[in-house]
Amino acid sequence: MLSVSCLQPSCFGYPLSIFFIIINEFCERFSYYGMRAVLVLYFKYFLQWDDNLSTAIYHTFVALCYLTPILGALIADSWLGKFKTIVSLSIVYTIGQAVMSVSSINDLTDHNRDVALYMDFFPTKCCFFFSFFCFPLCSSALSMTGLILIALGTGGIKPCVSAFGGDQFEDDQEKQRTRFFSIFYLSINAGSLLSTIITPILRAQECGIHTKQRCYPLAFGVPAALMAVSLVVFIIGSGMYKKVKPQGNIMIQVSKCIGVINLPRSEICHNMRKASEKRLIAQTKAVLKVLFLYIPLPMFWALFDQQGSRWTLQATTMDGNFGSIQIQPDQMQTVNPILIIIMVPVVDAVVYPLIKKCKINFTPLRKITVGMFLASLAFVAAALVQVQIDKTLPVFPAAGQTQIKVINIGTDGATVQFESPLQSVNVLSMESTGYMTFDTSRLQSVNIISGNKTATEVITLPGGSRHTLAVKNAASIAAKWVSLFINNLPDTINITMGDTAFETLMSFSASNYNLFPGGRKDNIMAIINSIPCSVTSKTLGFGSAYTIVINGCTGNTLDVTYSEDISPNTVHMAWQIPQYFILTCAEVVFSVTGLEFSYSQAPSNMKAVLQAGWLLTVAVGNIIVLIVAGASKLSEQWAEYVLFAALLLAVCIIFAVMAYFYTYTDPNEIEAQFDEEEKKQVKKDEDVYEKQTEAVSQM
Template sequence: MAPSENQLKSPVSVWFIVFDELCERFNYFGLRTIIVLYLSSILNYSDDDSTLIYHSFVLLSYFMPLWGAILADSYWGKFKTIIRLSIVYAIGNVILTGASIADNFTLNVQRNMSILGLILIAIGTGGIKPCVCTFGGEQFKLPEQQDQLATFFKRFLAGIDVAVIISTFFVPELRKSVHCFGKDTCFPLAFGVLSSLMIASIVIFILGRKLYVKRKPENNVIFGTFGCIFYAIRKKCTFSSSSDTVPHWLDLASDKYSQTQISDTKSVLEVVYIYIAYPIFWALYEQQGSRWTFQATLMNGKIDGVDWVIKPEQMHTITPLFSLMLILSSDYILFPLLKKIGIQNSIQKLILGCSLTSVAFLFAASLHYKIFGESTVIPSGEGQFNVYNSLHCNVHINSSLLYNDTIGSTGLSNFKYTPMSDKEIVNITLTLNNSCNPYISYGKLDTNVTVSRGKSISYLLTTTAVNKTVILRPIKHYDDFMKPKNGRPIIRILLGDDVNINEPFALVSTGKKSPLSYHYNISSFASENFKQVPFGKYNLTRGEEVISSDINLIPATIYTLVIHTNDQNLLESKLYVADKGNYLHIIWQAPQYLCMVIAEVAFIVTTIEFSYTQAPPRIKSFVSACYSMTQSIGNLLVIVSISALSFNKQVHEYLFFAGIMLADTLLLVYLGWNYKYKSFQQHIDGNSDDSKNVWKNTK
């Protein structure tokens, strides 16, 4: 006897699809994990430009599903579409790997090769994206195997999470822990491993070719959907009176399109109507691979007692790891818990996901504010000046217009004054104490300083090289208290007048295994301007001689390094700190990632099942492509916000996205208020019944 419909076994073919997706997602997310650092550190793009390229790549990746769906549903079929575009995908990986090795080429050639590789990867991954999951769904007979289909979706997503967990942890180790081609990183090895995984995914998928249920494409089914929509719109605009006699405006197309096409189009539009709120979610979600990665580069990943450092991009491992745990326990823990607090249907879970995403960005903003720490703000009517004392004695400053103060040996004092005009000259008297007797002009020095409204200027108390005469020399430029958006420390170097500027001074980073260590000649600081440098430990050298070995620069901090000679005519230096940032441990990113994990499970898992079950069988790939298009639009919003709004502070950008996410959550509440859920018939042979919608009363 043939088994009853209730005893249908889960098709073996879906395991080939799951493992194919596992390898492909390992490739894609491993690439996304390190690509933004490859763009900034190897191709020398700025942080903002790297972010724009990253989101442009993701944008194209989620724009291509529309064309992949057209090819799959109307021309090639899903099986051939997956095979052919996967080959394009693999070629892109090979080109990107070659570009990372091509150091003998010019930077522009290396950049162009990398961009070409990324474009081909985006075309490949985007083209197959709407096909793989729906191709797996077509292996089941619905509604008889609805529970098995739900299990497949969980396994499918679990496979993705396993791939992401391994790739987001393992690929950064290949990138950073291995050194090749004279560098302290090895992007070629990381990209090469990913290329191998993509080739493996093609082989695995082909191995199951004889087991698959292959639904034949229906000619122009997607174009027919668009045609039905535009034909009904044209009739509604042309014959406005006739639209009052039909239940739905799409019924105006009944003279040209079948009831099946019209019914399917209605169902598609109702799902896409909910998708209106999706792009904002993706605009925030995708920044884990760009803005959050750059935030992590400003943090300390050292694990005490272990000779290992958490790489900035390895924080992405938190998301798939906890996501996998939540997915596996969702039917027993997460969803029953949500049900107890009144969150039961798909729309309610989507709203929860959006809300938690907004909270995640509030956490990110708070953390970034803490990293950047203090910030000097000079009132518009006030002026300030600083005096750096390079002498090894105390100096008292006296003025009838200022409060009196004593600057300690090699100390610093800040003075505030309210000038009567934009610029005002203030007379001051410097009194050197007895320990200053090695210097000429021991006693009192009358001089002037200039105070400007809303600005700060610095002076260096130093001695001349010839006769050790004490002078108060103004620094060439006003003080700059604007911290760079990328969080790098900024430093200026001031040379005392008693120092020979022609000597080979340099600021050299320590602890680098690569011969290409950061090396800054002091001549590059001759203008006495602030300059961005990577944070870390540095030595101040003169030729082979190390003058100072304790220069430790932390993120988001303003430094002034003064080089001078002491009483014995020996060189020495002192590092002054202003507006100090905080070098926090990278684990402080965990709260924002955990919020995003719950948001991902509540939003993405729900959306995948919602999109598949609410889509007519004939055009499921098209609905999947529309879903992917929302991700593309979300990345476009990030690109526009960075290009057009140009936030000076990253904290403000995070708060902006948290705010629009909150507004988007309210929009989703409005859109989903009256949504009615539907069910469709789908047979194991890939054919479908006439799309008769079964309306439920649940909202």
């Protein structure tokens, strides 16, 4: 039944209440995606977890976010109703975001950093145990609490908000309801786009009272504030909402009815119970019909969600130089929400009307089928791009091989001889060789000859790796395995590149490699005998690796020499745009339609449940990625793309057959028929009861 305080105010033919719902969804999605954008970096750099643990917790959190919608839907449809469920779980959500922000305040945990040093003596599992039960030692427990609250909140309200928005329309506003779902989806992507741009910028700032660190409190705090705004806006619109009361648990109602002692009344309740059972059976059949159609849908999400994994990794092997703008690999994900914002109104206002004018019956299930086909096509495009990338990638050593390059930082030429097998190279002063491949098990030692001096270096290197050997002829021959910076000076120096400080380098020593954003220049500063000396680095190409030799300082200008270890990527990231465009087209016709279809085909007391079923397909899709990628054992990435494309195409054909035999229903008409039958039965039973009462009174 509907509870409406007054006639709903409207704006442009739409209920005014939906604008509060759309703003609420925009803020909530900003909060969720903004927090998630920096979550893995928070695990790795703030909590200092390793990559495997960070990845596992991250995916566990995402999976939980798409499993909890079932709980939220059941609460909404059977107990609190959609409005109270959204308000209650939004409060939980906001608390969770606030907890995450507090847990990342480094000044609260600075005193724990010294303790953390001692935890290096304990196994990782022991540290993980401490993180949950000893918050004074680290903030892991508080972070996990926050994530659980966020997962419960975002998942719990997810199926309710879109269904609650659909409830605001009258039966004769089908066109407006359809357009609402497009606008609703647009608000999701607008929030996602802005948050994935803004929160990484906030994280990159430095903040702290006692010590400076990346500003995770701000990166989490802004999403927390947006979630609070989302809750306030939603509550403000309370008086305008059309609220569908929860139907309650039918079995409890039947049990209460059976408990009636009066025989005639009990008979009436028996008839009412039979009518309720018939209604429940009809509603369940309607839901099961739709859920049966959902079985193939997770395969779509298995491909779609690889934007954040496989496609991002693909972008790391590409060139992100767009002239004055340097695009980082993870920023390519913003292409999807940008295209969504453009394409949703275009498809809704132009494409669909044109299809209708061509007298093509483009039903919701046909739209979903087309979306699956387009997603498959997008992965074919990704495979073609990958083939071109593979042609440009360096050849790395196999497990039983080692690659070595030699760089001569001395003033004289040098001859380097590798033993077993014998291989000799001549290297001029300040020059370097390319990488040479050796059988690791046979590589024993290297002889270095420069001028009249000779030295021998014993080699014990792991297989499947690359190494750089620096040689120098000074008072005697010296050789050293190096990484990023080499101090070619007689003095000890301290080096900073951009915001990254390296360890102190003794004379003829080397630093470890470090990661820097590709496509940009950074200031290299060296403190030599307390005198700062600096130079602007060359442009660091995307995917490239360099060894930089510090040779001296002239007039506060640092003298450096570059040796290119890995050449920059040559395939441009712009070649990913076609695959993003095709996948976005697939998303528009698949996901927006799916939200609308789930609402329109669901009985009034099961709309949120069906929305939760739709969201559950996302969680299953992510599990499919792990299963297929793990079982395929494909060594070539392009082959894996083709495999996923083929699997989705096969599933698309199966879904098309299933959709062909599906019969669309109008739940309102079915429920109206049951209402009429119940009224007739009640009238009949009441007449019988009156006659029985009259007969008893005459006795």
